[in-house]
Amino acid sequence: MATKKATATRDRPSTGSGSSGTGSRGAANQRADALRNRAKILAGTVTAIRKNPDASVADIAAEAGVGRQTLYGHFRTRPELIDAALADSIERGEEVLSQVSLDGDPVEAFQRLVSSSWVLVDRSRALLAAAQKELPASRIREMHEKAESRMHGLLERGHAEGAFRTDLPVSWLLTTTHVVMNGAAEEVRAGRLDPEDAPWFIDAILLPAFTHDAHPEQPR
Amino acid sequence: MATKKATATRDRPSTGSGSSGTGSRGAANQRADALRNRAKILAGTVTAIRKNPDASVADIAAEAGVGRQTLYGHFRTRPELIDAALADSIERGEEVLSQVSLDGDPVEAFQRLVSSSWVLVDRSRALLAAAQKELPASRIREMHEKAESRMHGLLERGHAEGAFRTDLPVSWLLTTTHVVMNGAAEEVRAGRLDPEDAPWFIDAILLPAFTHDAHPEQPR
DNA sequence: GCAAACTCCTACATGCGAGTACGACTTGTA
DNA sequence: TACAAGTCGTACTCGCATGTAGGAGTTTGC
Numbered sequence: 001m002a003t004k005k006a007t008a009t010r011d012r013p014s015t016g017s018g019s020s021g022t023g024s025r026g027a028a029n030q031r032a033d034a035l036r037n038r039a040k041i042l043a044g045t046v047t048a049i050r051k052n053p054d055a056s057v058a059d060i061a062a063e064a065g066v067g068r069q070t071l072y073g074h075f076r077t078r079p080e081l082i083d084a085a086l087a088d089s090i091e092r093g094e095e096v097l098s099q100v101s102l103d104g105d106p107v108e109a110f111q112r113l114v115s116s117s118w119v120l121v122d123r124s125r126a127l128l129a130a131a132q133k134e135l136p137a138s139r140i141r142e143m144h145e146k147a148e149s150r151m152h153g154l155l156e157r158g159h160a161e162g163a164f165r166t167d168l169p170v171s172w173l174l175t176t177t178h179v180v181m182n183g184a185a186e187e188v189r190a191g192r193l194d195p196e197d198a199p200w201f202i203d204a205i206l207l208p209a210f211t212h213d214a215h216p217e218q219p220r
Numbered sequence: 221m222a223t224k225k226a227t228a229t230r231d232r233p234s235t236g237s238g239s240s241g242t243g244s245r246g247a248a249n250q251r252a253d254a255l256r257n258r259a260k261i262l263a264g265t266v267t268a269i270r271k272n273p274d275a276s277v278a279d280i281a282a283e284a285g286v287g288r289q290t291l292y293g294h295f296r297t298r299p300e301l302i303d304a305a306l307a308d309s310i311e312r313g314e315e316v317l318s319q320v321s322l323d324g325d326p327v328e329a330f331q332r333l334v335s336s337s338w339v340l341v342d343r344s345r346a347l348l349a350a351a352q353k354e355l356p357a358s359r360i361r362e363m364h365e366k367a368e369s370r371m372h373g374l375l376e377r378g379h380a381e382g383a384f385r386t387d388l389p390v391s392w393l394l395t396t397t398h399v400v401m402n403g404a405a406e407e408v409r410a411g412r413l414d415p416e417d418a419p420w421f422i423d424a425i426l427l428p429a430f431t432h433d434a435h436p437e438q439p440r
Numbered sequence: 441g442c443a444a445a446c447t448c449c450t451a452c453a454t455g456c457g458a459g460t461a462c463g464a465c466t467t468g469t470a
Numbered sequence: 471t472a473c474a475a476g477t478c479g480t481a482c483t484c485g486c487a488t489g490t491a492g493g494a495g496t497t498t499g500c
Contacts, residue, residue: 276458287477
């Protein structure tokens with residue numbers, strides 16, 4: 001007998017905005033196994049989406065090794081799940097990226113930052129793509145803010161110090177960096193490129209592109 | 221009274237392989253308005269997908285200004301529609317690209333080819349993305365074969381003649397070209413780049429990247 | 441060891457997109 | 471002008487994914 005409600009305690013909505021009074025108690029008092037499952041789900045989301053970009057919630061639960069209901073116990077909706085998974089990935093990434101020294105020669109700092117970023121991009125770009133389909137663009141931008149401005153700042157310093165060419169705006173250098181890293185990730189996925197070599201190939205394109213002016217043939 | 225069957229004559233499966241005997245007559249005897257609608261549908265597919273990457277068949281029909289049934293009269297299934305639309309886009313692209321002279325200085329030829337390709341990429345990259353989700357990769361590759369080998373051949377000649385650096389494989393140069401063009405298209409879509417300027421920005425990245433060796437700092 | 445917290449199975453309800461079927465109406469073409 | 475060819479609205483069927491509801495069994499924490 002007994003048994004009335006069920007499913008996990010459900011966590012705060014990440015962004016601590018909305019309705020606070022409803023919760024059954026505080027918020028951060030989860031049981032150890034629940035916390036463990038939450039982590040498994042987050043990790044499972046990344047790999048499931050990686051295998052199949054439009055994996056269903058059921059697919060993700062299976063990948064994570066938990067029941068679908070358990071998953072819904074932790075994340076009310078699919079977007080909420082994707083949001084949490086991406087936020088988690090980015091947060092882990094931050095831990096790595098924030099360690100990278102941005103001092104010294106801008107070119108060398110750029111190389112350091114790229115090779116650290118590359119690994120993260122390679123790991124969660126599928127998730128990012130999925131997120132772009134169900135989360136507002138503003139939310140995505142918000143999550144990437146730190147990483148974005150870190151790279152942006154470095155490029156700007158390189159600009160100012162003359163290490164990077166100034167005939168191209170920083171925004172275009174930034175975009176180029178992104179797409180080339182993504183291209184490398186794609187090549188790795190296709191088996192045409194060894195992940196180990198990727199940073200070298202990326203640098204081999206970006207460094208000359210960022211430090212040498214356009215070809216002389218260009219009149220103006 | 222009367223009226224038994226209905227819907228358009230339906231066209232051959234593009235790849236003239238399968239079951240021939242079934243058809244109600246030959247194949248290429250369509251009425252003028254039917255042909256016109258077919259064209260409207262193909263065009264509508266491109267723009268509908270561009271507006272919303274996962275537009276439904278109903279969305280596409282609406283965009284094309286025809287009834288959903290009419291669309292199904294021309295294309296049996298969604299994949300068949302996407303296939304036809306992409307094939308059509310590529311065919312039109314071929315008409316343009318095949319005019320581009322690949323002779324003379326490889327770098328200049330490359331610039332010509334890129335700026336012609338860019339327009340096409342910008343127009344149908346959304347459709348390509350959609351196609352990648354419902355068509356076998358082999359089919360996509362098959363359709364791009366001509367354009368791909370044209371660019372590949374040019375890069376290879378540039379390699380051989382020493383116009384392009386040889387410390388990077390042609391495949392990586394090709395990939396880079398793709399992703400940078402796509403990146404530019406993305407920037408245009410986001411309103412951060414004027415379509416007119418795109419070819420210049422693309423060249424500004426690719427030419428130095430392809431003609432200058434890696435930065436001296438690189439020991440090996 | 442006991443109650444609360446969790447997991448997870450079965451079963452629904454719902455919504456949406458792909459295709460199919462039918463039939464009335466319109467348009468091209470001989 | 472007559473009739474085949476084509477359009478297109480309505481109305482299904484079907485499959486699949488999301489999210490909900492109970493309740494029985496299991497684990498954790500005190």
